[in-house]
Amino acid sequence: MSRDAEVLEKLKAIVDPDLGNDIVSLGFVKNLKCDDAGNVAFGIELTTPACPVKEQFRAAADKLVRQLPWVKNVSITMSAQARGAPLTAGPGLKGVENIIAVSSCKGGVGKSTTAVNLAYSLQKFGGRVGIFDADVYGPSLPTLVSPADRQVYQNPDGSIHPLEFHDAKLMSFGFVTANQGGGPAIMRGPMVTQVINQLLTTTDWGDLDYLVIDFPPGTGDIQLTLTQLIPITAAVIVTTPQQLSFVDVVKGIQMFDKLKVPVVSVVENMSYFECGKCHEKHHLFGQGARKKLVEQFGIQNSFEIPIIPEISHLSDAGTPVALVGGDIAKHYEAIAESVVREVSRIKFGGLARPKISYASGLGVVVNTADGKVSVIKAAELRRRCRCASCIDEFSGKQILAPESVAESVFPKTIQPMGNYAVAIAWSDGHASSIYPYDAILKLVSEIGVAAQAPA
Numbered sequence: 001m002s003r004d005a006e007v008l009e010k011l012k013a014i015v016d017p018d019l020g021n022d023i024v025s026l027g028f029v030k031n032l033k034c035d036d037a038g039n040v041a042f043g044i045e046l047t048t049p050a051c052p053v054k055e056q057f058r059a060a061a062d063k064l065v066r067q068l069p070w071v072k073n074v075s076i077t078m079s080a081q082a083r084g085a086p087l088t089a090g091p092g093l094k095g096v097e098n099i100i101a102v103s104s105c106k107g108g109v110g111k112s113t114t115a116v117n118l119a120y121s122l123q124k125f126g127g128r129v130g131i132f133d134a135d136v137y138g139p140s141l142p143t144l145v146s147p148a149d150r151q152v153y154q155n156p157d158g159s160i161h162p163l164e165f166h167d168a169k170l171m172s173f174g175f176v177t178a179n180q181g182g183g184p185a186i187m188r189g190p191m192v193t194q195v196i197n198q199l200l201t202t203t204d205w206g207d208l209d210y211l212v213i214d215f216p217p218g219t220g221d222i223q224l225t226l227t228q229l230i231p232i233t234a235a236v237i238v239t240t241p242q243q244l245s246f247v248d249v250v251k252g253i254q255m256f257d258k259l260k261v262p263v264v265s266v267v268e269n270m271s272y273f274e275c276g277k278c279h280e281k282h283h284l285f286g287q288g289a290r291k292k293l294v295e296q297f298g299i300q301n302s303f304e305i306p307i308i309p310e311i312s313h314l315s316d317a318g319t320p321v322a323l324v325g326g327d328i329a330k331h332y333e334a335i336a337e338s339v340v341r342e343v344s345r346i347k348f349g350g351l352a353r354p355k356i357s358y359a360s361g362l363g364v365v366v367n368t369a370d371g372k373v374s375v376i377k378a379a380e381l382r383r384r385c386r387c388a389s390c391i392d393e394f395s396g397k398q399i400l401a402p403e404s405v406a407e408s409v410f411p412k413t414i415q416p417m418g419n420y421a422v423a424i425a426w427s428d429g430h431a432s433s434i435y436p437y438d439a440i441l442k443l444v445s446e447i448g449v450a451a452q453a454p455a
């Protein structure tokens with residue numbers, strides 16, 4: 001075996017956890033050079049400069065290659081080559097690799113605070129970031145950051161020069177209206193979306209790995225139109241823990257789903273308060289929504305951020321907590337890590353989702369990524385619906401009487417719900433059963449029957 005081949009064989013032990021394959025097969029190892037003196041040099045080219053496991057990869061590669069008896073020196077260059085489709089909606093966005101929408105159904109839940117801290121956490125991981133405040137009626141970016149120069153300039157080519165704070169590019173209607181003598185923007189629906197889109201696309205963002213958009217709150221026409229106009233890579237939904245907010249999260253997922261934007265993380269903000277004296281966590285508004293999200297939608301990335309007075313004090317002073325670091329910042333770093341991972345999976349095809357369809361006379365057909373085909377009886381799947389009218393959400397007991405489901409029931413529509421689940425509307429009038437892919441795969445192993453792919 002040549003020395004090159006020996007090194008590659010060693011490096012095959014490093015598996016990208018998100019893409020589910022080793023770094024050699026994924027083509028991440030570049031410019032490998034080995035000489036007779038025992039020097040080995042190569043590059044590892046990742047999918048994003050903000051890769052949270054960058055340093056682990058480097059350390060593992062160094063250790064593995066040094067296990068070869070002839071190796072004296074190892075030199076590894078870490079780089080990132082974003083290989084996604086470029087965004088094309090407007091000149092200002094041509095150098096922007098990923099757009100992350102941060103959205104909420106209501107105002108005041110901490111959406112803007114999350115958006116800004118998410119952006120600075122992505123920057124901490126090595127990404128070039130921008131923040132666009134799309135909230136025309138209540139722009140908060142001017143309060144959350146404190147750039148030295150708040151003047152909005154126009155470039156000679158007509159584009160708008162973004163403001164900067166700690167190397168993040170910024171734009172908000174708050175900056176524009178302040179420049180024009182202040183006062184809130186008075187606009188109505190259709191005009192709002194046009195104006196937002198215009199400010200977004202005429203801002204000269206330059207080359208960015210992540211542009212975080214602080215969406216206007218709600219799931220109405222303005223938000224839906226914006227989701228259509230802006231090529232959003234992924235969305236993060238911010239909510240609060242009250243029971244009613246769960247309904248909001250569902251609305252948010254459905255809105256982004258309509259336009260095939262995957263919701264990659266849900267943030268439950270102001271989730272609890274930790275007493276400074278006894279360190280007990282007080283869940284003032286109850287618990288349980290996160291569990292429901294995993295069970296019903298298969299959304300694995302859900303985060304709790306407690307009520308922390310420093311978050312509010314620092315935000316009011318124009319200093320995002322993510323820039324200060326420490327334990328509080330870790331909450332936002334965890335969200336950023338999930339975003340980096342999921343975006344990588346979305347763009348580089350690591351999501352091994354099963355394909356689910358219905359074949360009359362056969363049942364619900366599940367095609368898994370490994371090429372296997374299985375069938376689950378439609379009535380059995382219907383009986384396992386976990387929605388609030390079929391399962392008591394507090395006790396977990398089944399409300400639906402299994403014998404009330406006719407054997408002849410069949411899916412009328414099967415639609416993906418975000419990245420992790422499908423929604424099925426049934427012939428018995430039950431409008432929406434949501435099954436996470438994980439749950440379907442478990443059912444395949446329990447009650448599935450191997451089958452030939454239907455013609």
Ligand code: ADP
Pocket residue numbers: 104106107108109110111112113114140269270305306307308309311312313315316
């Ligand atoms: P939204 O964008 O949803 O309207 P903001 O991000 O402006 O909400 O937050 C509303 C208020 O709540 C702000 O004063 C902010 O500083 C505060 N806040 C947000 N998250 C937290 C938190 N986890 N702990 C304490 N205060 C918070």
